[in-house]
Amino acid sequence: MSKVVASGKTVEDAVNQGLAQLGVSRDRVTVQIVSQPSKGFLGLIGVKEAKVELTLLPEPAPEPVETAKPLPLDLHEPEASIEEEEKDPYETAAEFIIDVGKSMGLDVSVEIQHARDATTLHIFGPDLGLIIGRRGQTLDALQYLANIVANRVSSSYVRLVLDAENFRERRKKTLEDLADRLAGRVIRTHKEVVLEPMSPQERKVIHSKLQDHPQVKTYSKGEEPNRRVVITIK
Incomplete structure (x- = not known):
């Protein structure tokens, strides 16, 4: 019907x-x-x-059932995304220093010099007194941060030394002269001398200079950052 x-x-x-x-x-x-x-x-x-x-109405023709095409069988594991190559810690630290210089309004460049015990990053540019700071305090702080930045991207520990306008060598000479002068005072007065607080690197310069002295000896006392070198009679 x-x-x-x-x-x-x-x-x-x-x-x-x-x-x-x-x-x-x-x-x-x-x-x-x-x-x-x-x-x-x-x-x-x-x-x-x-x-x-x-x-x-006439019966509608049945819609063809679309069978899912089998996916090609891939027996290989998906390729892992190419990992970012390990960054060079020294170049990374150098870029960090340049960026810090820009934030201080300074146009600086960095030269990397490798040595057996440490790698020195020499900073060049105008007005580097701002980066060196009073008695090298700013340079020491920047060196501390640069080491952190470098070791974050390095698979093995690296040690960096920052220098600007040959400050490290000039400061070492100043400290060695100071050690000789104060050792002479201790010998004359037979009273120990307590130096102002210094960084571990600067205390090491004093200790090294006087370690073979025949009449005086040195030791450190106090807690960081107020640790001091003491020069006393043997």
Whole structure:
């Protein structure tokens, strides 16, 4: 059965009757209204129902089932992303120093000089007094930070020494002269001399200078950063 005529009090009722007869849903038929309902005289006499004709639509062709294509079998593990090459710790430290110089308004360059016990980064540029600081305190602080930066990117421990305008050598000469002068005072007065607080590197210069002295000896006392060298009679 592909076509039915159905009646009802309203067009909608008639359509529902026809759908029930066909056993399909609304989207499976076309509807043609044969006649509209009417109430007749005074709404009581000659009442006429709605009449519709429903034609069944042909069955839609089934959609082809798309089978999933098998993925190519890859027996190899996915390639690991290429790891970033290990950064050169010395170049990294040099870049750090240049950046610090820029933040201080200085245009500096850095030359890397390797040695057996340490690598020295020589700083060149104008107004390096700002980087050296009072008695090299700023340079020492920058050296401490540069070592941290370098060792963060190095697989093995590296030791850096920062120098500017040959300050390290000049400071060493000043400290050695000071050690000789104060040793002479201790010998004359037989009273120990306590130096001002120094960095471990500067204390080492004093100790090394006087370690073979026949009449005086040295030792350190106090806690960092206020640790001091003491020169006393043997």
